[in-house]
Amino acid sequence: MTHLANRNETEGPDGHYGYFEHDADIGIIGRGATLEAAFEKAAAAMFAVMTDLPAVRRERTAGLEFEEADIELALVRWLNLLLATAREQGMVFAEFRLDHDGVVWRGSAAGETWRADLERGVEVKGATLTMLSVKSSATGWEARCVVDV
Amino acid sequence: MDLARLQQLNPWCWSVLLESGERRGEVRLYGSRELLSAMDNKVLEQITNVARLPGLVGCAMTMPDAHWGYGFPIGGVAAFDPERGGIISAGGVGFDISCGIRCLRSELPWQEVAPRARPLADSLFRDIPAGVGEEGDIKLAPSELDSVLEGGARWAVQNGYGALEDLEFIEERGCMADAVPADVSPLAKKRQRGEMGTLGSGNHYLEVQVVDRIHDGVAAAAFGIREGQTVVSIHCGSRGLGHQVGTDYLVSLAKAAGRLGIELPDRELACAPILSDEGQQYIGAMNAAMNCALANRQILTHLTRRVFHHFFPDAQLATLFDVSHNTCKAERHVVDGRERLLYVHRKGATRAFGPGHPTLPPRYRDVGQPVIIGGSMGTGSYILCGTRESEERAYSSASHGAGRAMSRHQALKQWRGRQLIDELAGQGILIRTRSMRGAAEEAPGAYKDVDLVAEATEQAGLARRVAFLRPKVCVKG
Numbered sequence: 001m002t003h004l005a006n007r008n009e010t011e012g013p014d015g016h017y018g019y020f021e022h023d024a025d026i027g028i029i030g031r032g033a034t035l036e037a038a039f040e041k042a043a044a045a046m047f048a049v050m051t052d053l054p055a056v057r058r059e060r061t062a063g064l065e066f067e068e069a070d071i072e073l074a075l076v077r078w079l080n081l082l083l084a085t086a087r088e089q090g091m092v093f094a095e096f097r098l099d100h101d102g103v104v105w106r107g108s109a110a111g112e113t114w115r116a117d118l119e120r121g122v123e124v125k126g127a128t129l130t131m132l133s134v135k136s137s138a139t140g141w142e143a144r145c146v147v148d149v
Numbered sequence: 150m151d152l153a154r155l156q157q158l159n160p161w162c163w164s165v166l167l168e169s170g171e172r173r174g175e176v177r178l179y180g181s182r183e184l185l186s187a188m189d190n191k192v193l194e195q196i197t198n199v200a201r202l203p204g205l206v207g208c209a210m211t212m213p214d215a216h217w218g219y220g221f222p223i224g225g226v227a228a229f230d231p232e233r234g235g236i237i238s239a240g241g242v243g244f245d246i247s248c249g250i251r252c253l254r255s256e257l258p259w260q261e262v263a264p265r266a267r268p269l270a271d272s273l274f275r276d277i278p279a280g281v282g283e284e285g286d287i288k289l290a291p292s293e294l295d296s297v298l299e300g301g302a303r304w305a306v307q308n309g310y311g312a313l314e315d316l317e318f319i320e321e322r323g324c325m326a327d328a329v330p331a332d333v334s335p336l337a338k339k340r341q342r343g344e345m346g347t348l349g350s351g352n353h354y355l356e357v358q359v360v361d362r363i364h365d366g367v368a369a370a371a372f373g374i375r376e377g378q379t380v381v382s383i384h385c386g387s388r389g390l391g392h393q394v395g396t397d398y399l400v401s402l403a404k405a406a407g408r409l410g411i412e413l414p415d416r417e418l419a420c421a422p423i424l425s426d427e428g429q430q431y432i433g434a435m436n437a438a439m440n441c442a443l444a445n446r447q448i449l450t451h452l453t454r455r456v457f458h459h460f461f462p463d464a465q466l467a468t469l470f471d472v473s474h475n476t477c478k479a480e481r482h483v484v485d486g487r488e489r490l491l492y493v494h495r496k497g498a499t500r501a502f503g504p505g506h507p508t509l510p511p512r513y514r515d516v517g518q519p520v521i522i523g524g525s526m527g528t529g530s531y532i533l534c535g536t537r538e539s540e541e542r543a544y545s546s547a548s549h550g551a552g553r554a555m556s557r558h559q560a561l562k563q564w565r566g567r568q569l570i571d572e573l574a575g576q577g578i579l580i581r582t583r584s585m586r587g588a589a590e591e592a593p594g595a596y597k598d599v600d601l602v603a604e605a606t607e608q609a610g611l612a613r614r615v616a617f618l619r620p621k622v623c624v625k626g
Contacts, residue, residue, distance in 0.1 A: 021556045023189055023217035050281050073400055080396040087389050088339045092282060114282030120584040123281035123350035123626065125392040126244040129403060129416040130219035146219055148244045149351045
């Protein structure tokens with residue numbers, strides 16, 4: 001809990017993602033040394049709402065690409081594209097990679113098809129613009145928003 | 150909520166005082182002191198933000214079950230005039246477009262169902278796809294999906310899922326007009342491929358309930374319900390397609406608002422003028438997503454009947470009503486003595502037309518539209534009926550559920566799914582779910598007292614209580 005300023009926040013198991021309070025939905029936080037790393041951890045926070053990430057086999061990788069100039073909207077688009085890709089392919093993702101060059105963002109997500117013995121959490125419908133922020137500080141980047149469940 | 154900023158107009162209605170230099174429309178909060186005191190201040194912040202949007206007519210309002218949402222509060226209602234620069238907001242509808250409740254009434258007394266409750270619960274759980282990652286058996290080609298998006302529940306009935314009689318008791322007779330499948334992205338359509346006839350997760354459910362108490366005998370008779378009767382409620386929405394429409398247009402409307410010079414107090418209120426190209430495109434896609442939800446609930450109705458018929462071959466399970474609570478609809482309302490066409494956003498709020506409304510089925514026209522307040526899996530739900538006063542007070546709107554009183558995260562700290570399910574079984578409520586986390590998050594204690602919400606809804610004149618339903622079997626996503 002060392003770098004969580006708000007007492008309502010909770011840290012995920014790997015220390016680089018966490019959650020903040022919202023009445024009906026869930027606030028997610030991703031942190032990293034780079035902007036891309038923070039986005040990757042935000043994705044992990046989101047998928048950890050749906051299942052137990054360590055139990056997910058990295059069997060298949062899906063590629064994603066989008067263009068976005070606004071870095072806050074880029075976070076929302078990244079998360080929503082991951083949700084749509086996972087749903088379209090019937091998969092659950094657990095490992096994420098992202099790079100960006102100007103307005104072009106290219107990423108990948110690794111995981112597997114849902115199987116019966118994977119723990120079921122709660123489905124995330126979409127990442128919202130509520131409490132959306134992407135900020136850098138001396139210790140790195142932090143990306144956060146509320147996801148609708 | 151800090152009540153110091155509010156002015157109490159009567160025991161069940163409050164307005165928000167304008168601060169110095171503040172420019173916005175009026176705000177009305179419906180509910181008791183007890184309910185409002187327990188609400189987060191964010192509810193107030195969000196609804197006052199809604200009151201700053203262009204073209205608002207009358208007040209921006211919250212229902213007694215309101216809680217903190219995204220953009221609009223859940224339980225938020227606001228109407229906009231297209232002729233006065235009024236907007237349509239993707240954030241004012243939400244991701245689960247046309248999420249709603251279908252209520253089915255059987256002729257079976259609960260005492261006849263009770264001995265077979267366990268196998269019934271198991272069969273419903275087996276045959277109704279529910280929870281994250283679950284898919285349905287219906288896989289539609291893109292052209293077939295376009296037919297769903299145009300036809301809604303009518304498409305489902307025409308394809309063997311249910312009966313023609315169902316359509317009379319669904320809002321819009323089961324089909325939203327002016328749906329434009331071409332305005333729905335290919336990704337949204339791909340996302341729906343395995344999701345027709347699925348329940349989803351979170352607060353979605355299929356419940357077998359018993360009519361525990363009648364409040365209004367005349368309305369109950371019109372609705373065909375009596376004490377001891379078995380009913381079924383199905384709570385779900387437009388699934389992946391609706392989520393993706395919400396996602397696509399949230400970002401595009403946020404950009405459009407900036408381009409069109411609309412100052413957004415909160416980016417989540419992403420919107421465009423109703424009469425703009427961007428606004429019209431969203432409306433076409435949203436109406437298509439509404440039809441997806443109506444078709445989905447119709448298919449789930451069919452699956453539910455199939456399970457019931459296995460155990461009770463003569464069971465009818467007629468549709469009592471199907472009402473959505475995440476919508477924006479073009480409706481005619483009388484404002485200052487003049488009828489106007491308004492776009493009424495109801496985000497986590499139910500339409501509640503009063504007696505005599507021309508769109509109601511003849512069977513209900515004398516008593517008003519059935520309104521369903523879905524409660525938690527441990528407490529119960531209410532059926533109410535619309536009132537004439539609600540037209541003047543809230544564009545004929547009412548509460549949609551118990552409303553959360555506690556965050557999901559707080560609920561997870563307080564309850565364990567397995568323990569909760571065992572406790573509810575001890576109370577005679579059978580829960581079937583694949584998600585222990587989901588069960589804990591949906592603990593009855595995480596919700597407001599549904600009795601207080603229903604009472605406040607009635608006392609505020611938004612809808613009148615007809616019957617209380619007690620849960621017996623609950624399939625959760």
